Amino acid sequence: MNKKRSVLQISLFAVIAGILLGFVVVAITGRSPFNMFVALVRSMTGFNLTKPSQGINVTYILNWFLNTMPLILTGLSVGFAYRTGLFNIGGEGQYIVGALAASVVALTVKLPAIPHTILCVVAAMAAGALWAVLPGILKAYKNISEVVICIMMNYIAMYFSNWVVRTFLEIDTKTNARTIGFPETAGFGKVFANNPSNFNWGFLVVVVCVLIYWFVIEKTTFGFSLRATGFNKESARFAGMKVERNIVASMAISGAFAGAAGAVVILGIFKYGRIFSAMDNYGFDGISVALVGMANTPGIVLAGFLFGLLKAANTNLQLFNIPMEISELMQATIIFLVAIQYGIILLLDKFDNRKKKGEVVTEGGAAK
Amino acid sequence: MSTVISMVVSATILAAPLIIAALGGLFSERSGVVNIALEGIMQIGAFAAAASLVLMQEANVPGALWISIGIAVICGTIFSTLLGVSAIHLRADQTIAGTAMNVLAGGLTVYLSEIIFGAKSTRSFIFALNRVSIPVLKDIPIIGPIFFNALYPTTYIAFILVVITWYVVFKTPFGLRLRSCGEYPQASASMGINVVKMRWIAVLASGALGGLAGAALVLSTNTYYYAGTVHGLGFVAIATLIFGKWNPWGVLGSGLFFGFCQILGQYSTSIPFLSGVPGEIFKLFPYVVTILAIVFFSKKQVGPKASGQIYDAGKR
Structure with a gap:
């Protein structure tokens, strides 16, 4: 069995099994699996199976895309680090400082519309990169696991961001829980002004980032040297690559993608500076996206759409009397199955062997 | 003075779940399994305790409180088998x-x-843990009001567990074997120690303690369970473990310290010389301190060496 195919098989197996398990759990807990199917179909196509006469509602499709945008970005973030042998569990923190930087630029800088928004995004990516540099440096020069440092940095980001927003930005006096709205010049407008969906021009940031990811990882010597570092640090060093610099650079780029996710969400949906009471979990979702997407470009995009669908389905699930947490359950099952891929390989191998034996008996000549 | 005492008391209340969960992490990491899932295990424990307590109180079951804590421990243990199966048998990346x-x-x-x-939360339970005072000891000046007056039993349980963990892990042959599995499992295996079994025991202990920690948290600081009950305390527990140098007494100290940091954030406005400092600073303090501690420890090997590594008996 060639290796690439089996990685794809694991992902597909995990996704299918995770979703099936979701249906089973819904059935066991006394809710209707059919309703869940209806909700998922409606979130994906805008078509309500129980009321076919209503036709297709594009808003649902656009909302699905909207939910997918930040997931692809944090997926790229985790995937980039993963390809270079690092586990960036700090996407959440980088996402938050990204949102913070975008808010600061949006509220304090005065520029015409398009440059202003671009500057917000650039600031967010820089902030995310900066936030990821510390774990990178500690990993590269002191060999300290980036995992624990990243987890700590997540919480530092949240409280730090809240402090900055509360202290330095203009707070909305009505709610006292957020800043005043961003000026018109900073923010992504809707792509389809007539549609109630918030689907916005932030999707261009996603497209650009996907292209950057693909180009850097697959097409440049720099990307090759990063991947080589991930494969085997010592042989990369022996081949003359600057291993320490690569690790720091890889974390920084990874952080920049997560920071971009922060910008896309805050400039496209909220349009004001936020005080976080809990995390949005996009950074953690990025882990699922990257792992299921096998950390390659098309895989991450597809996995982003998959988990985006699960997120977008939340409102529809509630509408059809299914607790929306079922989507978290399915997501968790999928990552867990990817994590235990050794077990899945054993299972798939067993299955393959049985099938092969069957083939030999039935069409003995053709098998050889 | 009274503010200080009430702050220290609140800190010990909040420290209890941190310490208990960190001890859970101590068992599993000492055996070589990183337990990032402490947060989740605490959530399971907190939910199990809150939900079962509500249901039993509504049915007038006697001793509901302690049964609910037992259920939390069992549910935490069951949930941790996921970590056991994946990390010990299926060579999963533990993180x-x-x-x-x-x-x-x-x-x-x-x-x-x-x-x-x-609803998105459990119903509220009618009563949960009562504060207890220890008769004679509570009259000792200063120490009495802080450590022996009107504390939740969870604080005492946490302290007793620290002593037990210290004894088990550092004073018994079992503990020595357990620690060896976290340092160099292949060497342990060559001495006839069943690494798989030791790691299973440690992971299950970790689940039980994590479940207990969740119960302690929800029963002493809340009246129902909701998605924000644990709010990252599982990760603070990991910080507690690291800052406590993977040692039970260290965990006790760092748990009290981190508990105090959390409380400072809430009290800072009522203390004159701290009122200018925003509460967020205190809240992020434990995490900053932990990073500094990790950097400082990194010069010498403090944590278990094989923690987080997949055990492969054939590897040398």
């Missing part, structure tokens, strides 16, 4: 498996709340 378990616990507990209680 990824742990992350998946955290997502799962967050989803599962709220899902079950919706199914059982029809």
